[in-house]
Amino acid sequence: MIRVRFAPSPTGFLHIGSARTFIFNWLYARRNGGTMILRIDDTDIERNTEASLNSIYDGLRWLDLGWDEEYRQSERLKLHQEMAQAIFEKDLAYRDFTPAQADEGERRAGETWLFNPGMRDLSREESDRRAAAGERFALRYRVPREPVRQICFQDAVYGEQMKSTADIEDFALLRSDGMPTYHAASCADDADLRISHIVRGQDHLTNTFKHILIFEATGAASPQFAHLPLLVAPDGTKLSKRRHGPVVSVTTYRDAGFLPHAFTNFLCLLGWSPKDDRERMTREELTGAFSFEGVNRSNTTVNFTDEDPFDPKAVWLNAENIRAMPVAELAKQLLPFVCAAGFHAGDEKMLQVTPLIQERIKLLRDVITAADFFFVDELPPYDAAELIPQKGDRAMARMVLEKALPVLGAAEFSHDALEAALRQASDELKIKAGQMFQPIRVAVCGRKNAPPLFGTLEALGKETCLRRIQKAIETLQ
RNA sequence: GGCGCUAUCGUCUAACGGUUAGGACGGAGCCCUCUCAAGGCUCAAAUACGGGUUCGAUUCCCGUUAGCGCUACCA
Numbered sequence: 001m002i003r004v005r006f007a008p009s010p011t012g013f014l015h016i017g018s019a020r021t022f023i024f025n026w027l028y029a030r031r032n033g034g035t036m037i038l039r040i041d042d043t044d045i046e047r048n049t050e051a052s053l054n055s056i057y058d059g060l061r062w063l064d065l066g067w068d069e070e071y072r073q074s075e076r077l078k079l080h081q082e083m084a085q086a087i088f089e090k091d092l093a094y095r096d097f098t099p100a101q102a103d104e105g106e107r108r109a110g111e112t113w114l115f116n117p118g119m120r121d122l123s124r125e126e127s128d129r130r131a132a133a134g135e136r137f138a139l140r141y142r143v144p145r146e147p148v149r150q151i152c153f154q155d156a157v158y159g160e161q162m163k164s165t166a167d168i169e170d171f172a173l174l175r176s177d178g179m180p181t182y183h184a185a186s187c188a189d190d191a192d193l194r195i196s197h198i199v200r201g202q203d204h205l206t207n208t209f210k211h212i213l214i215f216e217a218t219g220a221a222s223p224q225f226a227h228l229p230l231l232v233a234p235d236g237t238k239l240s241k242r243r244h245g246p247v248v249s250v251t252t253y254r255d256a257g258f259l260p261h262a263f264t265n266f267l268c269l270l271g272w273s274p275k276d277d278r279e280r281m282t283r284e285e286l287t288g289a290f291s292f293e294g295v296n297r298s299n300t301t302v303n304f305t306d307e308d309p310f311d312p313k314a315v316w317l318n319a320e321n322i323r324a325m326p327v328a329e330l331a332k333q334l335l336p337f338v339c340a341a342g343f344h345a346g347d348e349k350m351l352q353v354t355p356l357i358q359e360r361i362k363l364l365r366d367v368i369t370a371a372d373f374f375f376v377d378e379l380p381p382y383d384a385a386e387l388i389p390q391k392g393d394r395a396m397a398r399m400v401l402e403k404a405l406p407v408l409g410a411a412e413f414s415h416d417a418l419e420a421a422l423r424q425a426s427d428e429l430k431i432k433a434g435q436m437f438q439p440i441r442v443a444v445c446g447r448k449n450a451p452p453l454f455g456t457l458e459a460l461g462k463e464t465c466l467r468r469i470q471k472a473i474e475t476l477q
Numbered sequence: 478g479g480c481g482c483u484a485u486c487g488u489c490u491a492a493c494g495g496u497u498a499g500g501a502c503g504g505a506g507c508c509c510u511c512u513c514a515a516g517g518c519u520c521a522a523a524u525a526c527g528g529g530u531u532c533g534a535u536u537c538c539c540g541u542u543a544g545c546g547c548u549a550c551c552a
Contacts, residue, residue: 009552044551100550112479138550167480175550182552206481206547236544273490277500299545303488313502359515437511449513
């Protein structure tokens with residue numbers, strides 16, 4: 001029975017590295033008919049915030065993958081404390097009365113710290129007496145010292161792992177306020193929730209030895225482990241909001257108009273490969289292809305810059321997905337971005353405009369810059385020189401626009417009829433078709449680079465086109 | 478400092494002893510073309526360094542270097 005969990009701590013927005021961990025867990029569960037569990041690791045009351053909890057839910061819901069069970073660690077404190085107590089009763093943990101502050105001062109950087117002197121071998125009687133007297137203590141795991149042991153496990157990604165207990169310090173299980181540490185809470189829950197596979201970031205690889213010691217002390221069988229390579233910034237450092245800004249937050253991608261699936265697809269390609277040349281994959285393909293064999297062991301760079309905050313490959317995948325969408329679906333997705341920009345548009349208008357920009361936008365929000373002229377009454381000011389066609393002059397621009405007025409006035413406003421009419425007009429003027437089209441394009445769009453002309457005219461409608469051309473003629477005076 | 482992990486084009490990666498070291502993104506060029514895109518074709522671009530093992534190393538071993546992680550009563 002496969003059971004995996006994603007266990008974020010709500011101390012910040014949902015990080016893209018966390019999102020990838022979630023996705024890999026999800027893929028593994030779905031691939032093998034397992035159960036996906038969301039566990040909020042909120043034992044650090046000091047740093048938990050409601051805002052980050054919401055950010056996590058927002059991000060996960062946007063990803064649209066879902067989960068089967070959900071738990072909150074803060075509601076399970078008793079379980080964690082009981083586990084710690086049980087380990088203490090077995091004498092595999094001890095009370096450390098060393099004041100927390102003193103810790104830092106006593107530990108010299110550059111020296112290996114294993115435990116505080118004197119505390120490990122305090123007699124149970126004295127320990128009980130001091131505890132009863134109200135002295136504060138942390139509960140520490142009594143890591144085997146003599147003889148030293150090798151702690152081993154098989155990582156599904158990193159292979160055989162081994163570490164000597166001589167290199168593992170007596171880590172805390174309970175803080176002096178009685179609250180469980182991450183290690184205690186995490187292991188107690190993993191055991192209680194019968195997690196079969198722990199899939200998490202490689203930053204936990206060396207913690208795993210401690211966790212194995214905990215499982216051992218409780219008598220629970222260790223789950224299988226799979227550690228994932230870390231996501232790093234182009235400067236090689238771990239992604240962090242402080243250093244790298246909003247690019248590390250999932251909601252940034254959502255707000256920019258990434259499609260959830262394109263983003264998921266991109267994240268999957270970071271540190272994992274299906275081992276063939278497939279890159280753009282559906283959710284079903286990803287699920288079918290996923291395995292820990294395909295996971296890489298080295299850190300993965302997310303390729304962004306100050307100028308371009310998004311990895312070009314993510315943008316490309318998004319554009320590919322946008323192009324593959326049914327027009328009606330894309331139109332629906334685009335509408336909120338148009339409205340948010342303050343434009344007025346309805347479903348019908350969107351359905352007309354969408355095919356014209358579908359292969360010209362990479363992110364949903366690009367609709368604002370690619371199709372703005374469809375949604376305004378008055379075009380923003382533009383340079384009249386733009387109206388002048390290639391190898392032409394002002395006079396040619398005027399001639400074209402003045403010819404366009406009656407031609408378009410008489411034309412049926414459909415793609416083919418407009419093309420026929422305008423091509424014939426260019427013949428009559430003895431100029432190239434391109435020289436005919438450009439002044440009109442700039443007159444109705446306000447810029448040189450725009451969607452194909454005939455469809456654009458059609459979507460704009462006769463009245464708007466004639467009005468804008470008239471206006472352009474005036475600016476040419 | 479100690480312990481651990483990692484090292485193929487700029488980036489993501491494939492090649493689990495024998496390949497002209499493959500693909501993708503991005504870049505450059507050409508074609509198509511009413512502009513912009515999209516699409517098609519082409520090009521440039523990598524095995525960190527030094528030793529082994531082997532008939533033969535990107536691949537296995539050792540060392541060096543570099544990067545990252547852990548080394549909290551954070552998670």
